[in-house]
Every structure is written in structure tokens, then in C-alpha cells.
Amino acid sequence: MTYLFYAIISLGILVWQTAVQPQMPFFxxxxxxxxxxxxxxxxxxxxxxxxxxxxxxxxxxxxxxxAPFGLYITSYLWIFAGIKWLMTFxxxxxxxxLYFVTAAGILIQNFLSLATAVAGGSDLPLPEGFTxxxxxxxxxxxxxxxxxxxxxxxxxxxxxxxxxxxxxEKNGYPTLxxxx
Amino acid sequence: xxxxxxxxxVGVILxxxxxxxxxxxxxxxxxxxxxxxxxxxxISPFQSGVTHTIHFFRSIWGHYFNLVNVSKKxxxxxxxxxxxxxxxxxxxxxxxxxxxxxxxxxxxEGVARKVLPxxxxxxxxxxxxxxxxxxxxxxxxxxxxxxVVVSEGVAGQVTDVAHRYAKVLLIIDQNSSMDALVQRTRAxxxxxxxxxxxxxxxxxxxxxxxxxxxxxxxxxxxGVFPKGLRVGEVSGVVKRSAGIFQEVMVAPYADFEKLExxxxxxxxxxxxxxxxx
Numbered sequence: 234m235t236y237l238f239y240a241i242i243s244l245g246i247l248v249w250q251t252a253v254q255p256q257m258p259f260f261x262x263x264x265x266x267x268x269x270x271x272x273x274x275x276x277x278x279x280x281x282x283x284x285x286x287x288x289x290x291x292x293x294x295x296x297x298x299x300a301p302f303g304l305y306i307t308s309y310l311w312i313f314a315g316i317k318w319l320m321t322f323x324x325x326x327x328x329x330x331l332y333f334v335t336a337a338g339i340l341i342q343n344f345l346s347l348a349t350a351v352a353g354g355s356d357l358p359l360p361e362g363f364t365x366x367x368x369x370x371x372x373x374x375x376x377x378x379x380x381x382x383x384x385x386x387x388x389x390x391x392x393x394x395x396x397x398x399x400x401x402e403k404n405g406y407p408t409l410x411x412x413x
Numbered sequence: 414x415x416x417x418x419x420x421x422x423v424g425v426i427l428x429x430x431x432x433x434x435x436x437x438x439x440x441x442x443x444x445x446x447x448x449x450x451x452x453x454x455x456i457s458p459f460q461s462g463v464t465h466t467i468h469f470f471r472s473i474w475g476h477y478f479n480l481v482n483v484s485k486k487x488x489x490x491x492x493x494x495x496x497x498x499x500x501x502x503x504x505x506x507x508x509x510x511x512x513x514x515x516x517x518x519x520x521x522e523g524v525a526r527k528v529l530p531x532x533x534x535x536x537x538x539x540x541x542x543x544x545x546x547x548x549x550x551x552x553x554x555x556x557x558x559x560x561v562v563v564s565e566g567v568a569g570q571v572t573d574v575a576h577r578y579a580k581v582l583l584i585i586d587q588n589s590s591m592d593a594l595v596q597r598t599r600a601x602x603x604x605x606x607x608x609x610x611x612x613x614x615x616x617x618x619x620x621x622x623x624x625x626x627x628x629x630x631x632x633x634x635x636g637v638f639p640k641g642l643r644v645g646e647v648s649g650v651v652k653r654s655a656g657i658f659q660e661v662m663v664a665p666y667a668d669f670e671k672l673e674x675x676x677x678x679x680x681x682x683x684x685x686x687x688x689x690x
Contacts, residue, residue: 252463255536296449299544299586302439349436
């Protein structure tokens, strides 16, 4: 059921990013919202649950983008691994650092894109819009990144509770809501 | 001999290096693996549904709230139509003359292009890369490499095809390249993606005469785009004191921010060098 939740949320974000967002100039430099999902998985879910989801998200994005194949898979995996490593010595979940986690993820993703372009022999200079675009994405991530993380957590918890209640009702057990 | 920490650091550096090498290799190829097509097939219908819904509401807005401007616009269009008809008559004469002269010179007759209209259902999720998804795929005869145009000019080429959907790499993407000519002087070069919504016209010799406002058209020599398709207008020329090439910026005629429908050329009739060799 948890994977169904991830599939629905990811599909919604993917469709939003590819079909709705490009038609709204205000959101032109919005950061990749799937990074927020990746960070959420890294912060709040076990690795064995998060890794397949992160891989599938990256695979889907790689197929929808003109980016070199693997860019999204690897950037999400690096972000996920980075969060897991960070959590071994610093719990950012309840602190102000939560504001900077998404922004750091965005930086990792963008620098990986840039490194790929350079490693691929692109003779384009650093695009004029790169630093500006990166700055805007960074600001978006600072402002709404933590909100997304909290929203995902809230929705996920309620979704699981709702599902457990349905299952309990179906099997004749007291539900979580009614057991109080 | 080595501490665990230094082995870990070296390991991470190695993984990063392998990662970058892998990405630089895949950046030269524009096609997804087999399962990738399944992803396109599964998710594109949702994109299509959302895009149609947006277009539906937009059309309601257009039809019911912009009626005030319709009358004025109608008069302007009537005027434009008259001018266009006059121009059309003149062009017919030119066409007839062209046909006569071509037959005199024993030229092959141009093959009529078969085009397939397609609707844009999705755009690239990344601001750094430029591609679109269209609602036509294998089922409609689309195949990899077919050129895609809009009424204003060249849009891009098909890079990936699923059953009912296809991905199109736009000419403004940094990985896109097409052989092109300056229409006025026949100066040759390669049009590739530049900054923002612009293109760069690379490898144009310094001695060539290129001016701002010149039209750039496809040369037909890249084996993808037929000859003579409008690409864009020269928007800037920089001749440095050193180097054998000049830097030419091209503003594409197609407005990539507002792409809604495109045409896929099904029989591009380009030169097939491999067969000729």
C-alpha cells in the first residue's frame, strides 16, 4: 500500500512538472519536486523501502527528459545516500537544518548536471542563466522545501492510518481512530 | 596499510568518477532502454489528459471572454488575407517559372512532403534540457530520427518512440545539432542549442558574409532535416581577432514556449549517404 502511495504522489508530481508547470511562467525555475520525495524517503523511511522508489523515480524522469540517461537516477541516488549518511551523525528532522536539506539536494542535482555537461565535452560556457536559475531554485527550495517534507509526512501518515482502519474494519478489529 | 577512512574516501571518489564517465557516455545517445518506453506509455496518457483539460479551459476563455476583440481581429485578418492572396498569385507564377526552369535543367521533381500533425502533451521537466512529448508514436508510423516542424520553422527531431507517444529533442537543446545554411550567402555551419531559447550557428568561417537579420535554413546534408526548412534569424554576429570561425547567434522562428501542435515529416527525403556510398 505504501508503494501505491508513492506511485500516486510521484505520478501527480511528474504530470505536474511536465504538463502543467511549463505552461505557467511563474514556475519556470521551480526546482525538481521529486527531489523532495527523495529527501523525504531518506529522512523518514528505511533504505530498503526508499531505494527502489528512488530508482524508479529517476528512471521515469530520465525517460521524460532530454538529459543524459542516468542523470536523474544517479542524482536521486546520491541525494538519498547523502541524506542517509548525514543521518548517521546528525538528525536534521526536527531542526532548522531541515530548511537547508532540500536546498542542498537541489545543489547536488544541478552540479551533477553541470559536471555531466563538462565531462561530456560540451563547449558551452557556463550558461548565463545557470547561476540565476540555480539561485531561484535554491530560494524555492528554502521556502517550500520543508513545507513539502512536512506535507508528505502528514499525508503519508494519514494515508497509512486510513488504510489500516479500512483493513481493520474489513477484518472486524477495532480501528485506530475508534480504539481511543 | 591504508586506514578505513582513506579507503572510503578513495572509494567515493572512484564511484563519482565512474558515475561521470557513465553520464558522459549516455549524453551522446538519445534513446531510452526498452522499459523506458513502458514508462512513456504508462505516464503519457495522464499528461495528455491534463494537457487537454488545460487546453479546454483555455479555449473556453478564448471563445467566451475574447469575443470583443474578434471583430477587430477579423477585419485585420481580412486585410491580411487579401494581401496573402495577392502574394499567393505571384508565388504561383514563380512556381510555374521554377518548374519550367527546373525541367530545362533536368532537375528531379521535389517530392511532396507527407506530414503528420501531433499535439504536444508534455515538456521536459528540467529547465536545463529541452524536449517535448507528442501524442503520436509507433502506431502512427513515427520512427526515431524524423524531423519535426511547426508552421514558423524547424522544431526538432524524434529521439524516442513509444507505442502512442514520442519524445522530440528541440533544436534549442544543448545536445541538438543540425546542418544549416545562411539563405542569402549560402554560408554553411551547424545550428546547435544555445542559451535560453536561442541557438548557436557554429563553424561558420570568418570570411563568410553573415549579417543580423539573415535567414538560416536547413541544408539537408545532415541526413535528418530536408533542405530549405526555415530555422531562424541571425540575431548576433561576433568576429574575434583570432580564430577561423565567427560566432553567430540565431533566434529560432518557432516559439518553443508556446508549442501546442507540431508536424512530423514522415518522408523527409534527405540524402542517404550510406546508400550512395
